Amino acid sequence: MPDPHDDFTAYAHAQLPRLVTTAHLLSGATGDPGEATELVRRTLVGVCARWRRIPRDDVDFYVRRSLVREFLRGARRQQVPSHGVLKDTSARQRAVLVMLHREGLREAEVAQLLGWSAGAVGSRARRGLAVCGGDAGRLRELFAEAAEVAEAAEAVQVGSGDVPFGVSLAAVEQRGRVLRRRRRAVVTAVCALLVVPAGVFGVGRVVGGGTADGAAAGAVDVARSPIRIVAPGERVAALPGVQVWLTSDGKHWSTPQRPNQFLGLTEESYASGSKAGAGKPGASVQPDRLNSSYFLSGLYRGLSADPARVEVTVDDSRMTGTVLTLAGSPGWGVWYTRAPLSLAELKSSYGDGGPTVTVYDAAGKVVARGGADW
Incomplete structure (x- = not known):
């Protein structure tokens, strides 16, 4: 070989x-x-x-x-x-x-x-x-x-x-x-400490872990995102105390510190801070503090089909997000993940542009990118 x-x-x-x-x-x-x-x-x-x-x-x-x-x-x-x-x-x-x-x-x-x-x-x-x-x-x-x-x-x-x-x-x-x-040793240790909510995987369609199609993407050992189809207004317990739900006009989420937040599809600020027109591929990152870690989430849009993987990068850390989307493959949805970061580490990352999200299709091709507003 x-x-x-x-x-x-x-x-x-x-x-x-x-x-x-x-x-x-x-x-x-x-x-x-x-x-x-x-x-x-x-x-x-x-x-x-x-x-x-x-x-x-x-x-x-x-x-x-x-x-x-x-x-x-x-x-x-x-x-x-x-x-x-x-x-x-x-x-x-x-x-x-x-x-x-x-x-x-x-x-x-x-x-x-x-x-x-x-x-x-x-x-x-x-x-x-x-x-x-x-x-x-x-x-x-x-x-x-x-x-x-x-x-x-x-x-x-x-x-x-x-x-x-x-x-x-x-x-x-x-x-x-x-x-x-x-890095592999560190990731293994961190994963052993984090508990993934069973509800994320128990209802709806889930694309499992495993690897992406290496023949199509040329990449090896790439985990796909769990994907769940939800009804409008259906609340998902993303983490203890954190809920995420979708309506036809955008993303809603609630944390213990910041309840009932909303980001609409028409808000220009989320597509990498650019004034992207409707339908143009883009993605966003919104961090929320959770004690000693962060809940990272965001919108993606402008896709012709559901993504196979959403990956967020913070400095040298790369995490695979869970995806929520409405029925019918509307071309947009919400991703989220938990990041074991301190406040100092997150602030430091903004010196290099802050968290960055990359959306891949089933062939491993990049279909959208974005990040936190600057």
């Missing part, structure tokens, strides 16, 4: 020049390969640790998101002043400008990438561009020039040793495997 990491090695080797160049532009140190090399190394270790769970048609998005979030985490910890092409811009402005004017993404795509609202992305793009002189065309030219400098530095690095760009993929894989084993 082939090693499941073989395609990671091939992918990382092919993408290494682009990743290092992008990391140079984010850090601004285009003549010094050390900072960019370390950023790429940390990113690839995290990707390798989760490689088996990443749908193969979504790898580029996941790797790009991991690179930018790793950069933002490092910038927040070290408070390093900006320099290079993006001198005097903040780290978040830098990330937005590189994604827009070097990587060629649209504002909506950057919002999905970072889990921010489209308004937050647009605001940071405008402010960052103003700091850089206000000329988007000139900024793209400066990025191209800086990329040439970075590539020249990378060429020197390649010629000076046996490790391309200073990133040893063998060491990355070894570290990634260790990290994956540690």
Whole structure:
């Protein structure tokens, strides 16, 4: 049987020049390969640790998101002043400008990438561009020039040793495997402490645990979401003291601290904070404090069929949500899960855009993304 990491090695080797160049532009140190090399190394270790769970048609998005979030985490910890092409811009402005004017993404795509609202992305793009002189065309030219400098530095690095760009993929894989084993042990321990309400699985249609179709999705060991069809107004005991119910106009939920909350389908704020039109795929995340953990829930919409899996990411933690939907596959529904997070951990995650939700279809393809409002 082939090693499941073989395609990671091939992918990382092919993408290494682009990743290092992008990391140079984010850090601004285009003549010094050390900072960019370390950023790429940390990113690839995290990707390798989760490689088996990443749908193969979504790898580029996941790797790009991991690179930018790793950069933002490092910038927040070290408070390093900006320099290079993006001198005097903040780290978040830098990330937005590189994604827009070097990587060629649209504002909506950057919002999905970072889990921010489209308004937050647009605001940071405008402010960052103003700091850089206000000329988007000139900024793209400066990025191209800086990329040439970075590539020249990378060429020197390649010629000076046996490790391309200073990133040893063998060491990355070894570290990634260790990290994956540690995370698996932590998840196993946490799952043993959490009690899943039997009512979620006892009524209605449930799609069981197990794995997604690897032949279709290219991913391995991916649990599907439990899915339950409910009647309008039917209350579901999601957790002790927490109820969720649906009506034709949106999501209702009640917690001990915040009873009788509502989020309507027409509210623009939930689709990644973007002003998405009706029917456009989108998703939201709303956190509610429950003693030492959080109840995370949200709406998804714009789908042609019910999702097979809804996954929420908070920093390095990934959780599979339970799905509630009305009969007839209306193309929208509610997801929820319990997250063993502290208040400090949740607040810290907002430095990188906050919780992000990804909705997959039965083939493992991403059909909607979104996150908490910024």
